[in-house]
Amino acid sequence: MTSPTPSSEPTYADRTFRSPAGLVGGALLLLLILWIGVDAAIRGEGRVPWMALAGLLTAVPLVIAFTVRPVVSANDRRIRIRNPFRTITLPWTDVADVRASYSSELFTQDGTKYQLWAVPVSLRQRKKAARRQSRQSMDDPYGRTSVTADVRATKALTAGADQAMVDLREMAERAGDTPVAGDAVASVRWAYEVIAPAVVGAVLLVVLGATG
Template sequence: MTSPTPPAEPVYADRTFRSPAGMVGGALLLLLICWIGGDALFRGSGRVPWLALAGALTAVPLIVAFTLRPVVSANEQRIRIRNPFRTITMPWTEVADLRAGYSSELFTEGGAKYQLWAVPVSLRQRKKAARQQSRRSLDDPYDRTSATADVRDTKARTATADQTMADLRELAERAKAGAKPSASSSEGGAESAVSVRWAYEVIAPAVVGAVLLAIVWAAG
């Protein structure tokens, strides 16, 4: 008699964190390159079209890498950090700390450090949030909430990067609290490993474009 199959654990959708300003800036830069590069490619003479092609082949992957590509995806089990040239995936049990100083950083239990490019730190936004908090403490020195206060304004007094890191720390703490040792993790299986994958789809065209640009420039 076969034993009943245990129910599968629920799969939770990832929460994603991106930089809206970076995405907008990247899209504008790509439009600018298409406009200028396309004009040089179709109307230029001599080596100008080749320079435009090589320059676009070098610049476009780098712009995509630094503006559109970065994203942090997290769920109840693991965090995935997609930086310009690498993708780092690890379970929450491998995360030691998450900090936001001048940049957002993740520290592993093994002592490694990874930057979160998708969560840029804005010192200006942080100072603005600090001024709002200071003004609120002066208006209400005894921390008495008015009946007309808008409690939804709490996150408005926190910088975006700091709020994002707080959300990630909450996910990490909740995952560690509910983590159960498994056979695969105790044997050093894939669940406990930190996976790092290089983005060759970004690196290769940028290198090819740079080499082509150098050759065309030297040949001229």
């Protein structure tokens, strides 16, 4: 009996970025939709149960797509962006920049732009961070001297999306511009597991509404 040959490709740990508010909001919205839809399917009469089931088939995948599904995972080789309907995988050598203005965006070397749904920009959070930075610049009552304290203070004074962009840029800089053996291959995959049920549910709703 031969032992399995270990993989020659090193394992890289992923760092993930996602929206906690999106996860919580999505979970609550799913519970509400399921409660209303299942209740209508069980207690409804005539076409109501079928309409409820078609509505669930449409709504549940869409809610999952826009709240639970989005995530950005990155390691030393590549970045993977899982948006509502697509998953984009890019080696760092293909990435020109990541930035957050009114939304978080990634730009490739050929000018293609991808939105990072998992890292939403909060203007309110930015304003709060700016106020904290202003107060910090006028007076620091803590008298920080250690490097660790300074780093923690800087992160505390930065909005979440902006800090995520800083972290991703640092990962891109560490990766460098030179391709390495076994580097990730750029790819874009459509999320048919989300699109297909939503489309089927929408078609059923239209058919049931037109024949009712």
